[in-house]
Amino acid sequence: METTANPALRADAQRNLTRILAAAREVFAEEGVEASIAQVAERAGVGTATIFRRFPTKDHLLAAVIEHRIEEIAETTRRATESKDPAKGLRQLMARAIEIYIHDRGLCESTGTALFDKPRIHELADEVNAGIEALLARGKDAGAVRTDITAADISMLLFAVASAGLKLEPAAPGAWHRYLDVVLDGLRPEGARPLSRRVLTRAQLDAAWEGCPQRER
Amino acid sequence: METTANPALRADAQRNLTRILAAAREVFAEEGVEASIAQVAERAGVGTATIFRRFPTKDHLLAAVIEHRIEEIAETTRRATESKDPAKGLRQLMARAIEIYIHDRGLCESTGTALFDKPRIHELADEVNAGIEALLARGKDAGAVRTDITAADISMLLFAVASAGLKLEPAAPGAWHRYLDVVLDGLRPEGARPLSRRVLTRAQLDAAWEGCPQRER
Amino acid sequence: METTANPALRADAQRNLTRILAAAREVFAEEGVEASIAQVAERAGVGTATIFRRFPTKDHLLAAVIEHRIEEIAETTRRATESKDPAKGLRQLMARAIEIYIHDRGLCESTGTALFDKPRIHELADEVNAGIEALLARGKDAGAVRTDITAADISMLLFAVASAGLKLEPAAPGAWHRYLDVVLDGLRPEGARPLSRRVLTRAQLDAAWEGCPQRER
């Protein structure tokens, strides 16, 4: 999760690149994907062309920012899977991922667009998925998690709570924990009522993350 | 819930207004709030200036469209409160409201922006809130709903599931029912674990719906 | 060859459209295809957006200008074919077409680019070609033109002289007539030496006019 240090880059360029990425993270997080490159440039203290030297397209910059966030989520997943208690691990993972989402409007807006269709993002998504699956398996074995739930469901529920949290955060910081609590309670096996729809196929999940045909951008 | 019929309007003007609103609902639902006025005008079969005669600003038009949707949700609430079984009523209400949300990108994108800060919307929000409260009270009495949940929570949970549904809908239509199921299971009183945060104050809820200070547009 | 009068257009719009086209003809003629839309707008006395309302793309505007010139050439061809003397008609045609080319840098630069690949241009090109063929046939019959020359050759020779004329015009207006004279002398049948290459196929000619793979613009 180290900030991508490119050793082939000159010192000043590396510094600028770091600044650009930091600025882009902030700006897109605050303003969403419609923020202009000029805003990023200003916050980074560089000219717009400097950004375009590193990122041929605004979307490339956005993608880099998103990748960084997904790296964070993957790292979070890694740590969560090390937890002794799978239920605790799951909550930890969801809570931390939600926090990352909530503080990044751009990330939320990008979810389910073509920006997610990059090899590195796929890799990370696979990794996250595997981690969740491992936690789920242990949780189910321990009788702490209902058995009809899949990793894909966890991703979607996480996204659901995060979306509500995003709206709520300015007015009631952290209030989304209530909703995560409700959802986690809904994941218990005791008295669980059967789910009314089929589980998501992998293709459906992928399509949800990338495919969004609206907004081709 | 009749489309606001303004009796002072000439027949043709009234017809145009109706067309404009219908077109705007469709266009913003499909394309989101970034859709252009020109698109709306074209679908309505009127000139752009005709729209601006009725709505001084694009945001005014958006607000009218949103108001309409909230009217639908209020109407849905009214019907739901008539249900004999409060738990069924609650599910019905949430499911129908989610459906409304899911099929309107513009509505989702607008939630929590200044566009919601209109007297009529407040009225309707109050009405919806009251309906949910009534259902909740009956549900709690019947032992079907946990007691630490408020109407504000239901709104937010509804928005949460809707947000996930919005992403998922193209790839897996209706799949969001799974997540509503999970949430509803989480609302049962049996074995409910205490919620980790305070309930939302009314001010916080209002701020969540309107306040979003980012995105001044 | 009337300036495309669109009767469906409001008076002011028609006036602006006319101005835009006139300005575009002048500006592209003087500055070449790299002239900016802003230059055209300024000369036309309108805003840049007004141009983009009529022409979705700079290339569309360029295409309209080019089409106009080719119309002029087609009209010239029509008149030339009415000449009693085919040799005179041919000279008349070539001379007038060269004049049109010479006073339009944009036309010269566009020749052989994708801008020529439009149905209307193809039609006009066919018409010009047919006219030249008719003149050639009559000229050959009359013993005034060598028999191994085709209409495609005439187009290319015309373009050749025009290219030289373009460079020469500012310094020596009309001097290109000398070179047209030489070429026409080269077209006489008496003592004509055999041409060293095959005649152009239609496909080759078309490719020369449109195909230019360099400069995809």
Add this chain to the structure above:
Amino acid sequence: METTANPALRADAQRNLTRILAAAREVFAEEGVEASIAQVAERAGVGTATIFRRFPTKDHLLAAVIEHRIEEIAETTRRATESKDPAKGLRQLMARAIEIYIHDRGLCESTGTALFDKPRIHELADEVNAGIEALLARGKDAGAVRTDITAADISMLLFAVASAGLKLEPAAPGAWHRYLDVVLDGLRPEGARPLSRRVLTRAQLDAAWEGCPQRER
């Protein structure tokens, strides 16, 4: 015609200069004058700044490339004047010069711009002119060339055929020979019809090569 070897240059600098010129020749030949310095730098395997160290301006680089081509044409002229048969020499000269032109988009686009206004180019142009004049004189004496033609005319006719060849080359390589044939037939004295315009003055020819006041770039 050795590549200008500057003895004051360090070995590596000399090598870079050579590479830059070679790359520039290729790039401008293929892409035309709008090719970017970055493209040249990349092909040369040097940084852009290295180019600007040697050539204060893009135009200076272009000028150097052009000079090189004119050197080639001058060399060609020299060889052509050694031909026993002046008509053959003339054809040889024109054909080879046309080939040089045709394979260099940049050269064609630059012809007649301020880039030609350099002492060395003037020298070379004089040399070429003298060579052509010598050939013409011998040709006229031998009755192989019409007497009303000047060296300036030959330059322009050459440029004319080259321009057509440039457009035609991708679709029909070498087809321009047909047009050179026609022009050469037009240069024969037998039955030559009087030329309709005055001969070019030297000033006019110079202006044609350099003067093009449009396109200040």
Add this chain to the structure above:
DNA sequence: GATGAATGAGAATTCATTCAT
């Protein structure tokens, strides 16, 4: 000397909003 990096001045294009018919 050499180079990658930085930049500012455009260029095309879009869109909410105001005007003239």
Add this chain to the structure above:
DNA sequence: GATGAATGAATTCTCATTCAT
């Protein structure tokens, strides 16, 4: 009243040229 037209302020992206290492 209705409408198409006009516009100016953005926005993304390019490139010759200058700077810092």
